[in-house]
Amino acid sequence: MSAVSPGSMVTGLMAGVGMALLFGVMDASAKLENLTFLEKPLTPEQIALGNDDYVEFCASCHGANLKGQKNWKRRLDTGRMPAPPHDASGHTWRHSDQELFAITKFGVGAVVPGYESDMPAFEDVLSDEEIIAVLGYIKSVWSDEEREFQHNLNLKDGRAR
Secondary structure (H helix, E strand, C coil): CCCCCHHHHHHHHHHHHHHHHHHHHHHHHHHHHCCEECCEECCHHHHHHHHHHHHHHCHHHHCCCCCCCCCCCCCCCCCCCCCCCCCCCCCHHHCCHHHHHHHHHHCHHHCCCCCCCCCCCCCCCCCHHHHHHHHHHHHHCCCHHHHHHHHHHHHHHCCCC
16 A cells, blocks of 8 residues: 555645536536526626625515525415515426516516515616516526426516517
8 A cells, every 4th residue: 555645635635626616616607507587698797796686685585595484385464475485495486587577676566466565666776687687696596497497487478589
């Protein structure tokens, strides 16, 4: 058995870490390759902006980890529903881009007339580009299957090609 020097162990360890980081970056960029809003590709810069805006404007209700409020399927004492999660456990991915944009910009009542929600409209808070960035960030955590399901909704919605 040959002796292994501490230097070669460190070099090997660093190479392994480097490969892991490289594959992580490749996975992340590959996942972003298919990320679109109304069939237009989203950039890493848009996703970063969306993450920042999500943290500032959405995380207080929908959670920093996109898990939503506790017992989000049970009505509050006010009769309104808690903020749902935006990850796979929620229903966000079951709405088209156009619906998600309208809900975010104008409030839930824009899609479900008469529906009362604690979620404010962000029309006077976020620009259209920022809303798209936030939605892109949310979509960036979905699986390929959830994105495919949502993509098909966009096609049925008739506003995406």
